[in-house]
Structure formats: structure tokens, C-alpha cells
Amino acid sequence: MTILIFGGAEVGKSSIASDLSEYKFFEFGGADHTDIEVVKKELSGLIFCAQQGFELAIHVIRQGRITKMMSAEYKIVRHLLPNIRIVCVVTHCEHNDPMIKWVQDNASHFSKCGLVYDAMVATCFGPLQGRMAHVFAELRCESAQHVRNCISMNKSFSSSTSHDSRLIMKLVQDARNMEK
Ligand SMILES: Nc1nc2c(ncn2[C@@H]2O[C@H](COP(=O)(O)OP(=O)(O)O)[C@@H](O)[C@H]2O)c(=O)[nH]1
Numbered sequence: 001m002t003i004l005i006f007g008g009a010e011v012g013k014s015s016i017a018s019d020l021s022e023y024k025f026f027e028f029g030g031a032d033h034t035d036i037e038v039v040k041k042e043l044s045g046l047i048f049c050a051q052q053g054f055e056l057a058i059h060v061i062r063q064g065r066i067t068k069m070m071s072a073e074y075k076i077v078r079h080l081l082p083n084i085r086i087v088c089v090v091t092h093c094e095h096n097d098p099m100i101k102w103v104q105d106n107a108s109h110f111s112k113c114g115l116v117y118d119a120m121v122a123t124c125f126g127p128l129q130g131r132m133a134h135v136f137a138e139l140r141c142e143s144a145q146h147v148r149n150c151i152s153m154n155k156s157f158s159s160s161t162s163h164d165s166r167l168i169m170k171l172v173q174d175a176r177n178m179e180k
């Protein structure tokens, strides 16, 4: 059974997937790729896989600003899979003590932006190469365990039965125009 992991570029999707190698992930890179043709190709892959179904959706976001693009990618997944559980993994939380602080401080902003999650986890998946590797290794291990626990508490299969391609493209275009 596959887990959908989605979110913008460089937020940490692949890092999470590689640390949780016991699961199978389908990665959707959101709608912010510079080349719209790449976005369309990714979207058709997502639509196809959503028909087979996922056991959970993980929205990966980077700690910082809540963007229109985050809302758009969330709405696309929600539209395709109205009943799927969506959990949010916030990366780049290494400067917070405790790591969950930013998430707690911004809880009301998420719901105002339409980002409603079944659970939120604050994490760090910093690089395992370079001078900071030893610091990140410990945080990554702890973070991966939090994500694992969150997956096992929220797993529930859901598949897509119908979708409106025009609505999806409108969400993509609106978010891309706003980001400019
Ligand atoms: N400092 C820091 N770097 C991170 C964090 N999460 C991911 N990264 C780094 O960001 C880079 C891009 O991550 P990647 O998993 O490839 O992102 P993707 O594009 O969403 O798949 C990698 O070098 C990661 O190690 C984090 O929580 N903190």
C-alpha cells in the first residue's frame, strides 16, 4: 500500500521517504515547478495513482511562511481524495525548542488558510553530509520516529472516484499567479 507524500520543491519529501524505507511512497512535487508542462505531467501521474488509492497523504511543508501554493496543493489532494486522511510534516524545525513550537504558535493560521490536518508533526530532516551531519543525524532519527508513529495512528485507505480537471488546473494557475 502506498502513501502519498506531497509538497513544494526541496521541502524534504525525498529525505522523509528515504528514512522511512519500510513504506512505499508516491511523491507529488506540487504545482510550483517553473515549467508548467512538468506540473501537468506530475498531476496526471497523481490522478492516475489516486484512482488506485493511497493509505494516507502526507503534506510536507517547510517551517516559515504559509503560502497560496501550499493551500493549492492541499486543495488538489482534497479534491481528488475527499476522504483521505492528510497529516502535515513540517520540516526545518531544528531551531525551535521544542521543535513543535512554531506549529503550535501558528495553529490558527493553518485553519484560516484552509489547511486542516488530521495531525501535525514538527521535524528536522537536515542533510547527513557536511559539517552539521552529526547534529542532523540525531534529529532526523527522532523525527523519523515521530512520522512513523503518526503514520501508524492515521492510516486509512482511500481512492479517487471522480475529479474535475478544470478545477485542478484553475487551482494550479491561481496559485502560480499569486506567487509571482
Ligand atoms: N536544515 C534542514 N534541511 C532539510 C530539512 N529537511 C530537508 N532538508 C534538506 O533539504 C534538501 C532537499 O530535501 P529533499 O528531501 O530532496 O526535498 P524534496 O524536493 O521535497 O524531495 C536536502 O538536502 C535535505 O537534507 C530540515 O528539516 N532541515
Ligand SMILES: [Mg+2]
Binding pocket: 013, 014, 015, 027
Ligand atoms: Mg524529491
